[in-house]
Amino acid sequence: MANHKLAGAVGDANFYEFRRQLEYKSKMYGSSVMVVDRFFPSTKKCSKCGYKQDMPLKERTFNCGGCGLSINRDLNAALNLEHQAYPS
Ligand SMILES: [Zn+2]
Structure with missing residues (x-):
């Protein structure tokens, strides 16, 4: 997101939801997420x-x-x- 050329395109991908899903699924499978x-x-x-x-x-x-x-x-x-x- 620090790269302005990518920020517009990547911003639409909704990283909040992506991270939420990733943490949810990781917990479900006994894995972990490192940030x-x-x-x-x-x-x-x-x-x-x-x-x-x-x-x-x-x-x-x-x-x-x-x-x-x-x-x-x-x-x-x-x-x-x-x-x-x-x-x-
Ligand atoms: Zn080197």
């Missing part, structure tokens, strides 16, 4: 070394300026969220 801060830089942060850099939407691969890691943008973001939820 990270909305400004957590999951796409801008290297999942290996923590280096942060700008990531325009068209960039599909995260090429780290810190350690040289080259990884799919969405996989990198998912790993960052996993590390946030389950710190080692």
Whole structure:
């Protein structure tokens, strides 16, 4: 939602209802939902070394300026969220 280009389209999706359903269903199946801060830089942060850099939407691969890691943008973001939820 912080990205103004996406905010209009995504705003219609009704995140409140989505989250409500997600929490309801998770409880029903004995799972849990973890929520990270909305400004957590999951796409801008290297999942290996923590280096942060700008990531325009068209960039599909995260090429780290810190350690040289080259990884799919969405996989990198998912790993960052996993590390946030389950710190080692
Ligand atoms: Zn890195």
